[in-house]
Every structure is written in C-alpha cells, then in structure tokens.
Amino acid sequence: MGGAEEHFPTTHWTQLLRLRNPHDPQYQHHLNRLLHDYWKPCYYYIRRCWHMSVEDAKDLTQEFFSKLLEKEYLQEMSPEKGSFRGYIRTALFHFMSKAKRHERVRRPRDGAQLIHFQADDDLSRADPPAGDASPDETFERAWVEQVLRQSMEELRSMLEAMGKTAYLQVFDKYYGIRPSDAPPAPPGPRPTYGQVAADLNLKETDVRNYLTFTRNLLRKLIVGRVRQYVSTEEELQSEVAHILGES
Numbered sequence: 001m002g003g004a005e006e007h008f009p010t011t012h013w014t015q016l017l018r019l020r021n022p023h024d025p026q027y028q029h030h031l032n033r034l035l036h037d038y039w040k041p042c043y044y045y046i047r048r049c050w051h052m053s054v055e056d057a058k059d060l061t062q063e064f065f066s067k068l069l070e071k072e073y074l075q076e077m078s079p080e081k082g083s084f085r086g087y088i089r090t091a092l093f094h095f096m097s098k099a100k101r102h103e104r105v106r107r108p109r110d111g112a113q114l115i116h117f118q119a120d121d122d123l124s125r126a127d128p129p130a131g132d133a134s135p136d137e138t139f140e141r142a143w144v145e146q147v148l149r150q151s152m153e154e155l156r157s158m159l160e161a162m163g164k165t166a167y168l169q170v171f172d173k174y175y176g177i178r179p180s181d182a183p184p185a186p187p188g189p190r191p192t193y194g195q196v197a198a199d200l201n202l203k204e205t206d207v208r209n210y211l212t213f214t215r216n217l218l219r220k221l222i223v224g225r226v227r228q229y230v231s232t233e234e235e236l237q238s239e240v241a242h243i244l245g246e247s
Helices: 011-019 027-050 054-068 072-074 084-101 136-163 165-175 193-200 204-229 232-241
Strands: none
Touching: 027 084, 027 136, 027 193, 027 204, 054 072, 054 193, 072 084, 072 136, 084 136, 084 204, 136 165, 136 193, 136 204, 136 232, 165 193, 165 204, 193 204
C-alpha cells in the first residue's frame, strides 16, 4: 500500500503526558482516546496469556488503566524510552505479574469503571490460544487487529459519506472481505482486476483506480492513528509497516 507521507507533526506524546494533570481542559479527551485505542489489546493479552475468565479479565483491564493513571506510572512515561505501545506492554506485564501474586489487585478499587464494556464487544471470543504465541506476540496481534478494525470502520464511513460505495465494493471483492455475520471467504489467491471488473460490471481501469485510492486512504488513516503514540518519523514508518505486513 503506497502513498506519500505527510511531514511528521508535533508529537502526540505531549498530549499523552498531559494526563499527568487531571485539571487539564483536554484531560477527558486524551483519556478517552487512550482507552479507546488500547483497552482491547490489553484485555486480550490478559485473557489469552494469563488464562483469565471474561469477568476477571474485564476487572483486571479496569484496574490496569486505573493504575496507569496514577502519578507514579505517569511520571515514568517518556518518549525517550521508546514507543508508547512498548511502554504499555511492559507496564501491563509487570501489573499482571503482581496481580498473580496478590488477589486484591484483581478487582477495580472503589467501583472504578473507566471502560464501559458493550454487549457487542464479544469478549468471550478471546479464549487462551491453543498455540505457543508469546505474551508479546499476543499483545502485538491484538493491537494490530484493533488499529486495522478502527481504520476500516473509519474508511467505510468516509467512503460512504463521499458517495464512493463502489470503491468499497471493489475493495471487499478483491480482498475477500465479507459482512461480519457471513462465513469467511475460502482461502485462495486473490481475483484478478479483470475478474473483479466482470463481477461488478466495471472497467478494469476503474478497479485499478478504485483500489489505489482506497489503499492510500486506508494507509493515511492508519498513519493518523499510529502517529499519536510515536515520537519520530522513523518509528512511525516502522509501526505502519508492521501493521500492513510490509516488514
């Protein structure tokens, strides 16, 4: 997926560090963004790697983010120490190591409810893996899935608002994407541009142009999400390549 990148802006790390001050006028905005982007990877990590029940994993996810907002944790955050994702992953490992030793940290204090779990989150699907994926690999996979899922939702909304539903049809047909309630597409090679054009009654050049536009837009949306938690252009490129399977 190609496309020119914009100049790297002022790092969003500075916005994350503003969580140190709960009286900051943008505190709630930055907190909501943090929770929205990271609670699922943390939940899946806890559930899969530490073999927790759904309810225990929910409680531990709540408690982890409650502790993350404590002064001692916030003071340790620094872009000089690497990516924010790496910081969260390390902090979560230490939190869970302590949680296994002390039962008292396995329930949110004072009924804290930073995260509002929804029925359609389908948290029960995050069963402990049957394979031998490491904790880091499990967290990485969950984070990549979350970024891609959020970016695809935004992509669909944008293309529909632009009246480009045909672009979505081409993208879904080429990549074998089906509605969430439909069975997955059978494995196999992707169709050719000519096959997609014939199925959708389009010109082959239209298929090529629609795919190029949609890929570039998706990449831009992914870049926008990732750049909030990195501090250098090099780190941004590395993270995006990792998500898109380019590395």
